[in-house]
Amino acid sequence: MILRAGHVSPRGVDVMLLVAVAGSVSVAVAADQASSRPVDPLPYLWAAGLGALMMLRRQTPALVLAMTAIGFFTYYAAGFPAIGVAVPIAAALYSAAEARRTFAAVVTGAVALLASTCYRLASGQSIAFVLGYELVSHAALIAAVIALGDGVRARRELAERGRTVAELTARESTLQAEASARRQRLGLARDLHDSLGHALSVAALFLGAARDKYGVTSVAGEDPLNRARTAVIEAMAHLRSTVSLLRSPGDQPSAPTLDDLPAVLQSPRLAGVDVDLRMDQGLRADPEVQHVVYRLVQEAVTNSLKHSDASCIRVHIGSDDRGNLTVDVIDDGTSWSGSAAVPPYGNGLEGMRERVHAVSGVLEISVDNGWRVSASLPAGGADDSRTAGR
Numbered sequence: 345m346i347l348r349a350g351h352v353s354p355r356g357v358d359v360m361l362l363v364a365v366a367g368s369v370s371v372a373v374a375a376d377q378a379s380s381r382p383v384d385p386l387p388y389l390w391a392a393g394l395g396a397l398m399m400l401r402r403q404t405p406a407l408v409l410a411m412t413a414i415g416f417f418t419y420y421a422a423g424f425p426a427i428g429v430a431v432p433i434a435a436a437l438y439s440a441a442e443a444r445r446t447f448a449a450v451v452t453g454a455v456a457l458l459a460s461t462c463y464r465l466a467s468g469q470s471i472a473f474v475l476g477y478e479l480v481s482h483a484a485l486i487a488a489v490i491a492l493g494d495g496v497r498a499r500r501e502l503a504e505r506g507r508t509v510a511e512l513t514a515r516e517s518t519l520q521a522e523a524s525a526r527r528q529r530l531g532l533a534r535d536l537h538d539s540l541g542h543a544l545s546v547a548a549l550f551l552g553a554a555r556d557k558y559g560v561t562s563v564a565g566e567d568p569l570n571r572a573r574t575a576v577i578e579a580m581a582h583l584r585s586t587v588s589l590l591r592s593p594g595d596q597p598s599a600p601t602l603d604d605l606p607a608v609l610q611s612p613r614l615a616g617v618d619v620d621l622r623m624d625q626g627l628r629a630d631p632e633v634q635h636v637v638y639r640l641v642q643e644a645v646t647n648s649l650k651h652s653d654a655s656c657i658r659v660h661i662g663s664d665d666r667g668n669l670t671v672d673v674i675d676d677g678t679s680w681s682g683s684a685a686v687p688p689y690g691n692g693l694e695g696m697r698e699r700v701h702a703v704s705g706v707l708e709i710s711v712d713n714g715w716r717v718s719a720s721l722p723a724g725g726a727d728d729s730r731t732a733g734r
Contacts, residue, residue: 358399365435366395373424387424390415394432401436405443412436413452420463434489441493449493453486535582538639538695542646543579546611549649550575575611599635602627602661608642609659612649617657619645624662629669629723636699636721637661637671640707643696644673644717652677652715664720668705673717 369391394415401408412433419432433456440449460482464474600608602623609619629637641659648654654675662670693709696717700707705721 354402358401361398361401361435362395364395365398365432366391369394369432384424386422387419390419390424391432398435398439401439402443405439406445406448409436409440409445409448409452413456416456417459420459434485437486438489438493441490442497444497446490446494449490453490457482457486535639538643538646540579540582542608542642543575543582545646545649547575547579549612550614599631600638601631601634602629602637604638605641605659605661608638609645612645612657616655617649618655619657619659621659622661627661627663627669629721633669633703633721633723636703636705637669637719639699640671640696640717640719641673644715647693648673648675648677648715654714663723667723669721669723671717671719671721673715675714675716677714 370388373387373391394412397408397411397415413436416432433453437449437453440446440452457479461474461479464478465471605621605623609621612619641661645657645659648657652675654677657673657675660670660672664670696709697707700719700721703721705719708716708718710716710718
């Protein structure tokens with residue numbers, strides 16, 4: 345259909361160009377023949393053929409330009425009435441420029457203009473008229489249609505490029521949002537595993553103590569069942585805060601730091617495990633790095649309680665000569681549940697690696713006369729590591 349939703353379709357534009365080219369050339373031929381010559385139908389057939397080429401201008405613009413130029417020269421070679429140059433080839437020049445054939449359009453227009461001018465001068469037309477008026481007006485029209493075609497093409501490509509950029513931007517925003525959501529989910533998963541895992545492991549430890557020492561009311565000076573109850577309450581508090589964070593992502597809870605480590609190590613001590621914490625004086629690190637260290641120590645101690653028969657755990661937090669924060673958690677366990685060679689691999693170890701790598705740190709986990717977790721973390725986090733490497 346030529347009309348589509350109130351707009352002219354591309355095929356409709358081609359039809360209108362066909363009518364315009366054939367009609368304008370026919371009018372020019374008729375004007376010349378009416379003045380001095382008998383009517384000759386061949387120029388009108390040529391005009392119709394020139395207009396019909398417009399139906400192919402989108403598919404083969406270069407071929408249409410070439411056939412129009414050939415038809416133009418053939419017209420004058422046949423001795424038909426002089427009708428100028430701009431009218432018969434303007435549409436072909438526009439179509440070629442619109443299809444990125446601007447150079448071909450310029451060359452064809454210049455050659456056709458020169459040939460037409462020479463033919464009209466040779467046919468006896470006034471030099472002043474041909475060179476002073478016709479040449480200027482036809483050259484201006486040729487330049488205008490070429491510029492128009494090239495401008496339309498450039499505007500269309502710019503619009504397409506804009507749509508492409510908009511699509512890429514939207515896609516990038518979506519990917520960034522998905523990546524951010526994924527990082528948040530991973531962080532929440534790690535926090536749930538680390539905090540709840542530690543608290544419930546302590547609860548299990550004290551319940552085991554109560555079972556094994558039935559009839560004994562205290563372990564290391566505290567009631568096992570009461571301590572187990574406290575640990576479970578702590579786990580539920582962690583769970584509620586995490587659920588609140590899931591419901592309201594903007595309400596970020598305060599993250600634990602190095603100052604909170606003594607409290608998290610109190611439960612293993614009460615359960616009879618000798619826990620020695622040593623932190624060097626003057627340690628300084630970003631809150632994000634301190635949070636990673638806290639969770640790293642918490643998970644390492646939890647693994648010792650869950651999987652090792654250790655009676656002693658040593659925790660040392662210091663710094664190296666490059667200013668990196670160093671963490672060592674070592675226990676004296678001699679057996680592991682599930683494997684005698686390597687520590688049990690699961691969400692806990694994966695969470696450790698993810699946390700340390702997130703701040704551009706290095707983590708080493710080994711079993712050598714006990715469970716050992718060692719890490720080195722830039723005190724300033726990931727940005728500090730990138731700056732130091734420059």
